[in-house]
Amino acid sequence: MNEIEALFDQGSELMPWLADSVINLVIGLVVFFVGKFIASKVSHWCEKRMLKASVDQAVAGFASSILYALMFAGVALMALGQIGVETTSFIAILGAAGLAVGLALQGSLSNFASGVLIIILRPFRSGDFIDAGGQMGTVNRIELFHTYLKTPDNRVIIVPNSSVMNGSIVNFSRESTRRLDLVIGISYDADIRLAKQIMEEIVNADERILKDPKCLIAVSELADSSVNFFLRPWVASGDYWTVRADLLEKIKYTFDERGVGIPYPQMDVHVHKQES
CATH class of the missing domain: 3.30.70.100 (Alpha-Beta Plaits)
Incomplete structure (x- = not known):
């Protein structure tokens, strides 16, 4: 009987902690999914506002992609903090792991850097017909890692940004x-x-x-x-x-x-x- 009572006592002590953990987990999941939804809506709203302000579609798409990535990272940290994960130590761990991940993802980082160069140097705009990266088509949008081209027969070609910048770019629409x-x-x-x-x-x-x-x-x-x-x-x-x-x-x-x-x-x- 004494052993059973001890187990009940331990269970009653664990119940508040378990209830708090479950509540925090649920709140963390709600923060994550709601925050992700809001980040998506905000990035799309900003893209539409930039397009209404006559900003080039390629630039608007690239900026909205960066905005979504930053907001998503913030939402993920908020959700982890709500669950109980020490975000400061977590950020430190991410920073330490970032170097290893960066070495493993050199191609993706190269695509990102090339995307930034495309936006800065502006060798083409949305709507231009180009030959780049071994593909020909009309520029639809530029995102963090890829440039989207649409061919005359309505196919969509997704070209890595590094392939675009590492080769010759022929812009058939630049001159009138x-x-x-x-x-x-x-x-x-x-x-x-x-x-x-x-x-x-x-x-x-x-x-x-x-x-x-x-x-x-x-x-x-x-x-x-x-x-x-x-x-x-x-x-x-x-x-x-x-x-x-x-x-x-x-x-x-x-x-x-x-x-x-x-x-x-x-x-x-x-x-x-x-x-x-």
Whole structure:
């Protein structure tokens, strides 16, 4: 009986501590999940406010990502403190472990540093069509570790920021105008002057082609089976692909109508019969 009473006494002493621990754990979990929800909402709200203030979408996305990461870290520390974990010692432990983690995550840290450089140097903006990191697409947003590109066929490509900054970046949208570089071939028996005149008429009739700089039309090469022309008009960057397709189609139709031949690869085979 004395032993049972002792156990009851110990249990009654532990109950307040256990109840406090459970309550603190529940409060800590509530702080964590509510804080995480609030951090997400605040970061999205800040991003929307920056976009309304005409801040570039890539910069707004990057800033909101950093804000969310900082708020999430604060919420996690608050939750741990509520549970009873000594946050000061915990921070010290994190600092000591940070070096080891940093060495293990060199790639991620490199992506973060590259993301900061992208925001500072601004080699491209949201909406620019670029070729970077071996991928081509329209810049959608820049986050802590990755840049999001959207291709013309509506695929999303996620490129590590370090891959973007460690290679060449071709920005097709930075300048307001672009030059079309077309090579048009005609057959050797076609009239060169007529072919050049036809191309000049087509270029002059298209209002999307700029008058300054002047379009270059000149013979570039006497190739194996064709006489090749350079056709280099200047257009607005947004009209590049439509003008290119329209020019090629119009040149083909007009050449056919006016008897200018367009060659295709061919081979002449001569058979010699030997008399026995």
